[in-house]
Amino acid sequence: MALITLRHERHAAPAGARAGDRPLYAIGDVHGCYDLLHALLAWVARDSAERSPGVAPVLVLLGDYVDRGPDSAKVLAALSWLVRSAAITARLLEGNHEAMFRLFMERPAAHGQWLRYGGSETLRSYGVDPPTEEEPDAAALTALRDRLFDVMPVAHHRLLERLEPMVRVGDYAFVHAGVRPGVPLRAQQRDDLLWIRDEFLEHPRPAETIVVHGHTWASERPMLLPHRIGLDTGAYETGVLSALRIDRDGLAIVQAVAAG
Template sequence: MITLRRETHAPPGGATVGRPVYAIGDIHGCYDLLHALLAEIGRDAAARDPDRPALLIFCGDYIDRGPESAKVLAALAWLVRSNSVDVRLLEGNHEAMLRLFLKQPIQHRQWLMRDGRFTLESYGIAVPSEPPSPAEMIELRDALLDHMPASHHQLLRQLELVVEYGDYAFVHAGIVPGVPIAKQERDDILWIRREFLDYAKPFEKIIVHGHSWLDDRPMMRDNRLGIDTGAYETGVLTAARISDDAVEVIQARREATLTQEAA
């Protein structure tokens, strides 16, 4: 059973140029939580601002670890085509690893054996428990290319690294302190952790990010908002409705065992 929880926080001092933003944390193949969360966001947006589409910004890591990566990508592809919402999709490090595997499967077999096997299995592709041979790696890559709909391939090619909106910047993992957003390196945006998380001074903009989590609570800081709550482990998928007046946390929750940070 999935329940919904909401709580309101004071805004960290930023403005969204008059239009609220719904930012969604790392999904990791948890389609059931995504479905429930999107339904709640739809109800909320329709009740508050029925005359214009809601703006949704997804912070990456749609695939791997959870059981239904294929259904998550299908839902996102449908949202992109829909006129009912405005959607911006950020690239996560897991989408980056998938794209590398599709290009060079032998060189990127580590992704498959660690987390990617769940994505392949969501498309109905059986992955052997033993490390595949180079020839088998190519066969698995080719099977994934065959099983993935064209809309999923297109979606992966159109992911963004940064979305700036008002006083906020949305990224997957974070940014390097002291470096302008426009000059950030792709790998840092996708992978950075402690150097960013431990930085307490203001950034160029308030950073909204995923990638790192501690438990089922978002990380609310003066300079950043972390909305990854480890959905594949905690059973909690988090969105934040960010407006000039408040940050409202919306969570879809199911029972799960909590573990510590992973991404």
């Protein structure tokens, strides 16, 4: 396992925002970075036990667990264990990369483009060699999917089928990409929750709640604004995975940082 250090900082919570009665945490886009995820899960366990002993915390993961990084299979194995743990209430959001992964598994000939967006790294994490051709044909893509089916644990399939589109806790809404401005949260469309970018990011107040999201990153620093918190810090490229704790004392950002 790579050497990981933790970086901590505190911020004031958005004015008047409530977060519920239980310890509340979130983790940004993992993208196959298992070592960083492991470090943050260990921190959540320690921190919640110290601050609220005997109370199971709520942990929301913001999607994009697979692709780009080297260890997607290990990440899904860890999350499959996490959702069965009585020590924590894990809520797992669907990201656009999980959506692409599932489409490839269902109709490989029509969704081979997944390989170009990090899918090849996911295949390698399961011990499946990606195709050498730049544009594999339908038969090659179907054979590739079949090899993946042979080695991918059933628990990983079930996990991908049970991901949530949105989680609401108090005055916070957790989504993968963002929300469509002007549309009530209950009426948001799945495609927007998974894919929206500029229309959400550029809006001064896109929702009636504070939106915690991933999907878009600009640097290894989270985006902290009065109306939204962006936790994607490009872990697969920067080596930094970010977590958030929300409580009555404010916001805590904790980042797992890979050495070197």
